[in-house]
Amino acid sequence: MAALAKTARRHGDTIGAYAERLLDTDLPWTKMRQAGRLLGLVRRCGPGPVDTTCQRALGLDAVNVTKIASMLEKATENTPPPPRRAAATTARFARDPAEYRATQLTLIPGGKEGTR
DSSP: OHHHHHHHHHHOHHHHHHHHHHHOSSOGGGGHHHHHHHHHHHHHHOHHHHHHHHHHHHHTTOOOHHHHHHHHHHTOTTSOOOOOOOOOSSOTTOOOGGGGSOOOOOOOTTOOSSOO
């Protein structure tokens, strides 16, 4: 596992950090194929674009080599990420604040007092 991360680090610091993050799991041998696929992307596309894509993916906390391959295929590694949506100011089923105002209760005559 350490050899894969070391090999990835030789292609770029971000690629190495991405490989280390990928292999940082309780069962690292389950991620060895993905680390090998990452190195295959480096051979096929070159270290520059893969390094840029890994940097962007780490910034978005997307540790998935399939996403890296998709980003490289679509050539989106240099496009800026979409802006984050602003939080909704009102909820869909929110009540009007006027509904929570205290209202004056009236006592209806004829009721029994002292019983519950």
